[in-house]
Amino acid sequence: MLPELRVLYFEDLEVGLTEILMKEISSSDVVGFAEITGDRNPIHLSEHFAARTPFGTRIAHGLYTAGLISAVLGTRLPGPGAVYISQTLNFRAPVRIGDTVEVKVEVAELIPERRRARLKCTCSVGAEVVLDGEALVKVPKKEEADPLAMRMGGGRPA
Numbered sequence: 001m002l003p004e005l006r007v008l009y010f011e012d013l014e015v016g017l018t019e020i021l022m023k024e025i026s027s028s029d030v031v032g033f034a035e036i037t038g039d040r041n042p043i044h045l046s047e048h049f050a051a052r053t054p055f056g057t058r059i060a061h062g063l064y065t066a067g068l069i070s071a072v073l074g075t076r077l078p079g080p081g082a083v084y085i086s087q088t089l090n091f092r093a094p095v096r097i098g099d100t101v102e103v104k105v106e107v108a109e110l111i112p113e114r115r116r117a118r119l120k121c122t123c124s125v126g127a128e129v130v131l132d133g134e135a136l137v138k139v140p141k142k143e144e145a146d147p148l149a150m151r152m153g154g155g156r157p158a
């Protein structure tokens with residue numbers, strides 16, 4: 001099930017705030033990612049081909065796993081309205097079909113002058129880190145997101 005959307009404005013953020021998403025990687029996810037991006041590398045799509053690689057079996061596209069970080073940023077922390085500025089990625093180990101990836105995003109630094117948040121991102125399968133990196137996002141302030149509600153006495157949009 002997809003996580004419920006949650007809006008956090010820049011003022012709601014603090015260093016250490018963390019969100020976790022779990023996702024089991026299915027064959028249809030990988031095939032779907034290949035279709036929408038055009039990346040039909042057989043290491044992702046062909047068991048026959050992948051059997052002859054060091055991984056021995058099909059692996060997920062690295063940017064599909066990275067996309068799960070975007071899902072956390074865009075739906076939960078900070079949530080709707082957050083805009084990606086940059087993302088570093090280190091692919092440390094493969095993700096195989098059937099693996100459950102834990103995606104952890106943690107606020108590492110807040111830059112109030114430019115309403116930027118730097119977030120530490122870690123994807124793991126069991127105890128193994130498969131991907132890590134850092135995201136920089138621009139986060140709306142409450143007054144920008146809903147100026148009318150703010151003038152009427154504050155509070156979040158329904």
Ligand SMILES: C/C=C/C(=O)SCCNC(=O)CCNC(=O)[C@H](O)C(C)(C)COP(=O)(O)OP(=O)(O)OC[C@H]1O[C@@H](n2cnc3c(N)ncnc32)[C@H](O)[C@@H]1OP(=O)(O)O
Nearest residue numbers: 070071072073074075079081082083084085086114137138
């Ligand atoms: C959760 C996921 C969401 C998404 O996936 S959203 C889709 C992906 N993201 C985007 O499409 C965003 C595209 N980029 C932009 O629209 C703009 O970019 C921003 C709104 C992110 C930033 O604009 P502003 O806040 O107005 O900053 P500035 O005043 O234009 O620039 C300030 C300094 O920052 C540098 N800069 C801006 N964006 C980037 C970037 N993405 N990467 C590297 N540097 C950037 C500029 O050059 C400049 O620098 P200097 O002060 O030296 O002139």
